[in-house]
Amino acid sequence: MWLYIMFLPTLIFVILFNYLPMLGIRYAFYRYNAFAPPRFVGWVNFERLFASSRFWSVFRNTLQISLVNLVLGMIASVGIALLLNEIGRGYLKRPLQTIIYIPHFMSWVVVASVFQLILSPQNGFINNVLTGTGMLKTPIYFLADEKWWQPAFYFINRWKETGWGTVIYLAALTSINPELYDSAMIDGAGKLKQALYITIPCIMPTIVIVTVLQLSRVLNIFESVFVLYNPAVYSVSDVIQTYNYRVGLLDSDFGYATAVGLFRSFICMFLVLGANYASKRIRGRGIL
Numbered sequence: 450m451w452l453y454i455m456f457l458p459t460l461i462f463v464i465l466f467n468y469l470p471m472l473g474i475r476y477a478f479y480r481y482n483a484f485a486p487p488r489f490v491g492w493v494n495f496e497r498l499f500a501s502s503r504f505w506s507v508f509r510n511t512l513q514i515s516l517v518n519l520v521l522g523m524i525a526s527v528g529i530a531l532l533l534n535e536i537g538r539g540y541l542k543r544p545l546q547t548i549i550y551i552p553h554f555m556s557w558v559v560v561a562s563v564f565q566l567i568l569s570p571q572n573g574f575i576n577n578v579l580t581g582t583g584m585l586k587t588p589i590y591f592l593a594d595e596k597w598w599q600p601a602f603y604f605i606n607r608w609k610e611t612g613w614g615t616v617i618y619l620a621a622l623t624s625i626n627p628e629l630y631d632s633a634m635i636d637g638a639g640k641l642k643q644a645l646y647i648t649i650p651c652i653m654p655t656i657v658i659v660t661v662l663q664l665s666r667v668l669n670i671f672e673s674v675f676v677l678y679n680p681a682v683y684s685v686s687d688v689i690q691t692y693n694y695r696v697g698l699l700d701s702d703f704g705y706a707t708a709v710g711l712f713r714s715f716i717c718m719f720l721v722l723g724a725n726y727a728s729k730r731i732r733g734r735g736i737l
Contacts, residue, residue, distance in 0.1 A: 477708040483701035494708035504692070504709070511688040514599065514674070515667035518606055523660055525607050526614030527652070531644055533615065534622045546619075549612030557609075561676035564605050568592055598682040606673060621655040622648065657731055665724035668717050689713050 477494055481487040498504055529549065536542040552560070567574045570588035579585040591601040629647050638646070671690035678686035689709065697706025725735040 473707065474711055476704050477711045479704045481704040481707075483703075487704070490704070494705045495712070497705060498708050498712060506684065507687050507689055507692045510685065511668055511670065514602070514686075514688060515670050517599075518603060518670075519660065519663055519667065521603055521607055522610060522614055522663075523656060525611040527618055527649075527656060529611055530615040530618035530622060531648060533619060534648075535640070546612075546615075549615065551612070552609045553613035555609065557672045557676050560605065560609055564601075564677075565592060568601060592677060593679055593681040595682050595685045598678070598686050602674070602677055602686070605677065617655065617659055618652060621652040625651045654731065658728065661724050661727045661731065665717070665721045667720065668713055 476487065478489060478491055479487040480490045480493070533542060533546060533549075536545065568576070568591040570576050570590045573588070575591070576585070576588040580588060589597060591597040625648065629651075630643055633643050633647055668689060670688050671694070674686060674688050675691050675694070678691065690713075693706050693709045693713070696702050696709065729735045
């Protein structure tokens with residue numbers, strides 16, 4: 450009985466904040482805004498959704514930005530972990546790890562403010578260097594140029610999150626049998642061959658599992674885009690959640706915004722189920 454009583458606050462919290470809000474799903478089938486009472490319209494919002502070229506452009510941006518960021522994050526995290534693992538002396542390794550981890554704990558608002566100053570066309574460090582060395586004749590506004598926004602976004606994301614991503618791979622590296630490296634050294638294998646034929650194959654199951662788990666969250670991207678994008682680059686930066694935010698909160702089109710959110714939730718559900726199936730096939734147990 451006492452265990453159930455201890456569990457009761459958590460149960461109440463989950464019901465209030467996870468399940469009761471799901472009743473709002475019904476508004477996906479209503480024409481509902483701040484200026485008129487809800488009116489049932491059936492599948493009209495979804496018909497509008499599937500017929501909207503803007504929505505499919507946003508959907509394509511979401512997949513592209515998330516998947517490219519996922520691949521770059523995996524490559525950068527594994528690479529940094531391998532480099533840190535080669536540093537044998539603790540008094541040098543620990544400070545480097547701390548320096549690399551720190552950006553993860555910074556707010557996205559702070560990170561965006563810092564990089565807006567660094568990338569600014571007026572007295573921004575990057576533009577000053579490029580124009581000062583003659584590589585550019587005119588400054589570039591990286592965060593307001595459709596050509597440069599996505600590369601800048603990927604760089605900022607990797608600067609912030611790569612250090613945290615290395616934690617898992619560093620833990621995986623500690624499980625590799627040192628005798629494998631000793632045998633490889635006796636056979637004349639250098640550091641590169643040891644990494645290619647011992648280190649990477651040994652941590653490959655971890656790489657695959659982490660990638661699969663992150664793949665189930667590719668549509669859950671909002672804050673990092675929201676603080677860096679602007680109307681000038683909507684065509685290459687707008688993602689489902691920022692689009693949903695503008696339609697629902699700024700335009701007060703609650704019915705259509707609910708339909709967009711419900712569609713995204715269904716796609717996320719299938720991604721999670723797919724990740725669960727892949728996890729069962731790879732490591733013998735699922736994530737659910």
